Amino acid sequence: MGKPMKIRAAVKEGVTEVKILMQHDMETGLRKEADGTLVPAWFITEVKVQYQGRAVLEAQFGQSISKNPYLMFHFNGGSAGEKVSISWVDNKGDSRSDEATITG
Amino acid sequence: MSKEIDLGRRRAITTGGGMGLLALFGGVGLFRPSDALAEWNKTAFTSKAMDEALGSLGAASPEDNSVFIQLTVPEIAENGAVVPVSVASSLPNVEQISIMVDKNPNVLAAVFSIPQGTGAMVTTRVKMGKTANVVALVKADGKFYRTAKEVKVTAGGCGG
Numbered sequence A: 001m002g003k004p005m006k007i008r009a010a011v012k013e014g015v016t017e018v019k020i021l022m023q024h025d026m027e028t029g030l031r032k033e034a035d036g037t038l039v040p041a042w043f044i045t046e047v048k049v050q051y052q053g054r055a056v057l058e059a060q061f062g063q064s065i066s067k068n069p070y071l072m073f074h075f076n077g078g079s080a081g082e083k084v085s086i087s088w089v090d091n092k093g094d095s096r097s098d099e100a101t102i103t104g
Numbered sequence B: 001m002s003k004e005i006d007l008g009r010r011r012a013i014t015t016g017g018g019m020g021l022l023a024l025f026g027g028v029g030l031f032r033p034s035d036a037l038a039e040w041n042k043t044a045f046t047s048k049a050m051d052e053a054l055g056s057l058g059a060a061s062p063e064d065n066s067v068f069i070q071l072t073v074p075e076i077a078e079n080g081a082v083v084p085v086s087v088a089s090s091l092p093n094v095e096q097i098s099i100m101v102d103k104n105p106n107v108l109a110a111v112f113s114i115p116q117g118t119g120a121m122v123t124t125r126v127k128m129g130k131t132a133n134v135v136a137l138v139k140a141d142g143k144f145y146r147t148a149k150e151v152k153v154t155a156g157g158c159g160g
Helices: B002-015 B019-028 B050-056
Strands: A003-012 A015-023 A044-051 A054-061 A070-076 A083-090 A095-101 B069-072 B083-089 B094-101 B108-113 B121-126 B132-140 B143-153
Touching: A003 A083, A003 A095, A015 A044, A015 A083, A044 A070, A054 A070, B069 B132, B069 B143, B083 B094, B083 B132, B083 B143, B094 B121, B108 B121
Parallel strands: none
Antiparallel strands: A003 A015, A015 A070, A044 A054, A044 A083, A054 B108, A070 B121, A083 A095, B069 B083, B083 B121, B094 B108, B094 B132, B132 B143
């Protein structure tokens, strides 16, 4: 199970802005340890953000996304007190899901 | 229930393991068949060259230097490991936004699907091995548009 995400969702004038910070090493598979051994690729491949049971953003990532991936976007709608849920899977099949409450 | 678990299993096979967790994940209902994202585009994400990546995304000849895309990147990145990239578009009906780094070993960094009701704007952070062009590719009304900006990297982010 991955480490918890930090999520901030805030609604302003009918638009909800979502900021997500995932915790993941995002290994490219090209980095070497001090002794020269290659660190295997290990990175988030898919992210999905849901609001009221529908996807408001879906992403596919490659190795070029920075360690501890950050995402910001916005969608129409949302009210204070409602939830957004975010989930990711990585190339080793690990996953993580977290929820956040929209603030006004 | 069984349908969701089956989906979890299928995903687990394509991503290579972690079946138990994914079955659980599917059970939670976050990845449902009805709105599941297309499978991770392995061909596109393992592309070593820009043309190859564009081809894999079905964007062989995008309209270049698009004024309809606002790509925000730093001119100089002191740390190539964390380069903020923001892409926005004024085009109507934006369906997809992709970010590429033309000199990275794997050029495609991310593909975002933008459903209706979601703003045509995403911000994230990418790794850059050296000075390169960051490319924003936007699909709107089935057509592709592209713009690029150079980012000078003083310390690479794909360390060895």
